[in-house]
Amino acid sequence: MPSPGKLDYQADRIVITGDWTLPNYARLRQEVTSALASHKTAAHSPDLTSIDALDTAGASLLADLLGARKLLELTDKNSGLPPERRDLLRLVGEALAAPDEELPHQGSAIIAFIARVGRQVEDYWNQQRLLMGFTGQILATMATILPTPWRWRMTSLVFHVQQTGLNALPIVALLTFLVGAVVAFLGATVLDQFGATIYTVNLVAFxxxxxxxxxxxxxxxxxxxxxxxxxxxxxxxxNEEIDALRTFGLNPIELLVIPRVLAMVISLPILTFVGMLSGIIGGSLVCVMVLDISVPQILNILETKVRAIHFFVGLGKAPVFAFVIAVIGCLEGFKASGSAESVGEHTTSAVVQSIFMVILLDSIAAIFFMEMGW
Structure with missing residues (x-):
């Protein structure tokens, strides 16, 4: 016959007996609260071997009574408990263990720094593995839908081309125009010391x-x-819209990711061309107004001194950068959880990772092209 759980104080120990289960929870909660208020448990060592029945509700009460860390220590050294009961107590203790209950770790500051760097490197490696896997999934989906034109989402593609490309034209043109003017001013300041201000045009163009x-x-x-x-x-x-797509048997990669990736691959080369043109125009305007270099001279230098390979090198990097930026942005969106805070964190992470990867790939490309003599 089931016996209600109770606390039995004997000499220097506290024997926990009876059924510590959900039906007895209300009464056991009052007894645990009373024991904690009287501080009796501090002077007695607990004995868990006399418990007749135990479930998760009772285990949580024991964690409140003894402390989650103490409960874990008892399960580790108490061989009198059945294995299944020991596993239950350990599981509840690990779930309820608070950070301030952890044993203090007195270690070297150098070791702590190395450990922190190691964790960051591991996190970065895991992120790159996830990025490579997501990239492979996108490429596999592209290969699947390429021979089936009726699955192409042209409306979504055109919409995203407008959003990512056409709507970004003014800001790209303005920014590159201003940077071109700044580069021309800086180049002219340095080259004037050598009487070679005419080469400012070459500097801006290159x-x-x-x-x-x-x-x-x-x-x-x-x-x-x-x-x-x-x-x-x-x-x-x-909003669980992605889960709804999967419920209907639709592939979110095909519906949501592929149009965005292709739109970026189409838009960035166009924006790159506009940026090249605007930057050269901005630098040329400074050359005309400040350095007294005529427009025919500028056009002659661009035609005779600037090889077409420079244009193709710059334009060839655009689709690669676009693909990486789009993949990172979509991946971080899929990694976000259901809270607004998570969406904000992953949005920030997407921007930081995209800029980092663009600069990293550009550095690698610059070394490669320099070694190839292009």
Missing amino acids: SFLREFGVLLAAILLAGRTASAFTAQLGSMKA
Whole structure:
């Protein structure tokens, strides 16, 4: 016959007996509260071997009575408990263990720093593995829908091209125009010391055709579009819209990710071309107004001194940057949980990762092209 659980104080120990189960929870809660108020448990060592029945509700009360850390210590050294009961107490103790109950760790500051760096490196490696897996999933989905034109989502593609490309044209053109003027001013200041201000045109053309045109456009899209992708997909996940798509047997990668990725791959080369043109125009305007270099001279230098390979090097990097930015933005959106805070954190992470990856890939490309002599 079931016996109600109780606390039996004997000499220097407290024997816990009876059924510590949900039906007895209300009465046991009062007894545990009374024991904690009288501080009796501090002077007695607990004995758990006389418990007749135990469930999760009773185990949580024992954790409140003894402390989660103390409960874990008892399960580790008390061989008189059945294995299933010991596992239950350990599981509840680990779940309820508070950070302030953890044993203090007195270690070297250098070891702590190395451990922190190691955790960050591990987190970065796990993020890159996840990114590679997500990239493979996107490429596999593209290969699947490519031979089936009726599955292409042209309306969504055109919409995202407008959002990521056409709507970003003014800000890209303005920013590159101003940066082109700044580069021309700085170049003229240095080259004037050598009487070579005419080479300011070459400097502006080389810098924007190879680097600044694509880099500025990619960084702008990383801040403007990658964050938008993350926020959109994160909000959809929070509202369980992505789960609803899977319930209907639809592939979220095909419906939500592929149009965004293709739109970015189409838009960034266009924005890069506009950025190159605007930067050269901004630098040329400074050359005309400040350095007294005529427009025919500028056009002649661009035609005879600037090789077309510089243009193709810069433009060739644009689709790669666009793909990476779009994939990171979509991945962070899928990683967001159901809270607004999580969406905000992953939006910030998408922008930081996108800019970092763009600069990293651009550095690798610069070394590669330099070694190839292009």
